[in-house]
Amino acid sequence: MTAAVDIHEAVKRYGSVTALHRVDLSISDNEFFTLLGPSGCGKTTLLRMIAGFEDVTEGEVRLFGENIARLEPNRRPVNTVFQHYALFPHMTVIENVAFGLKMKGVDAATRRGRAGRMLDMVHLSAFADRMPDQLSGGQQQRVALARALAPEPKVLLLDEPLSALDLKLRQAMRVELKQLQQDTGITFIFVTHDQEEALTMSDRIAVMSEGRVQQVGTARDIYEAPVNRFVADFIGETNLLEVDVARVEGGTAEVVLPGGHRITCPSATTAPGRHHLSIRPERISLSAEADLTATVDRVVYLGTDLQVMVRLEGGTPFxxxxxxxxxxxPPEPGATVGLHLEEGAARLLAD
Structure with missing residues (x-):
């Protein structure tokens, strides 16, 4: 598969502070790729390096094989959608969408035709002659997307573009963004700190922390098979237990749980000893055939499901x-319950 973006040994330093530590990534053509992580992890810095808004201290950034690390932003075949839409308030919607084409010297008839097609794609043709302040937040975001797509970039960079929208609009825009990417065939590189956004839209995800890529994989890979404590804890909800590992062989570990019960589970480490076990809450059930015994603290009503908060023997929350x-x-607070782990529910982490 053709690589749209190749990042090799990329380093970004600001004086004595290193924001990115030798990042290696390969992003395929026509892929929806997400950079996911908490604030300060380096994801936006990496996006800005691809866009050309930040210099590369060391390493290479290649776009379809060409090293663009020293290429000016306006000469790169990429476009960026920012968190703040930055629409021109004195221009109509269609004039906003056509602006980039005008700057490239495209004639009036061609740019109006292409801008019109972009508005069709984001379902805003009926709003072409409105001003930006006559649109909702979600509509303004779609105009910003249409404007970024109009010049037909090879890669579209999206820097937390949904964070200013309310929950319902964010959920609707996730579906639209993924559909847009599939319809256009353009490589999307999306930055977010929202795990649900990443899981629902991405072909692949790079989880970042402290300027380093912790894990790259599909949503299922990242969620079901985290490689370390950070990834397991950052993606969704999980229970992290410190356990003794009796044996590791062929990617499977024998683990001693609190209370002495032994299980076998997939392992991201090859070393016996003291490690952390990740167990997703939805992979556990109440059962008389218990792997763990616990005391119920409280039951939290969440609408579609119930969260049962318990304490294991020794007081560990779970x-x-x-x-x-x-x-x-649901069990009553104070009740003693047995917990059964589904097969494959537990995963031993590397650190």
Whole structure:
């Protein structure tokens, strides 16, 4: 598969502070690729290096094989959609969308035709002659997307473009963004700190922390098979238990749980000893055939399901999810319960 963007040994320093530590990534053509991580992890810095807004201290950034690390931003075949839409308030919607084409010297008829097609794509043709202040936040975001797509960039960079929208609009725009990427065939590189956004839209995700890429994979890979504590804890909810590892062989570990029960599970480490185990709350059920014994602290109503907060022997906090159904009777606070782990529910982490 053709690589749209290749990042090799990329380093970014600001004086004595290193924001990115020798980052290596290969992003395929026509891929929806997400850079995910908390504030300060380096994801926006990396995006700005691809765009040309930040210099590369060391390493290479290649676009379809060409090293663009020293190429000026306006000469790169990429476009950026920012968190703040930055629409021109004195221009109509269609004039905003056509602006980039005008700067490239495209004739009036051609740019109006292409801008019109972009507005069709984002379902805003009926708003072509309105001013930006006559649009909702979600509509303004779609105009910004249409404006970025109009010059037909090879790569579209999106820097947390949904963060200013309310929950319902964000959910709707996720679907639209993914559909736009598939319809245009353009490589999308999306920056977010929102795990749900990343999981629902991405072909692949790079999880970042402290200027380093921790793991790259599909949403299922990242969620089901995290490589370390940071990834396991950052993506969704998980229970992290410190456990003794008796044996590791062929990617499978024998683990001693609190209370002495032994299980086998997939392992991201090859070394016996003291390690952390990740167990997702939805992969645990109440059962008399228990892998763990716990005391119920409280039950939290979440609408579609119930979160049962418990404490294991020794006082370690732990949680599980139960479906909210008429037939389900949640346990009472103070009750002693047995917890059963689904097969494959636990994963031993590298650190």
């Amino acid at each position: 949680s599980l999810r139960m479906q909210n159904a008429a037939r389900v009777s």
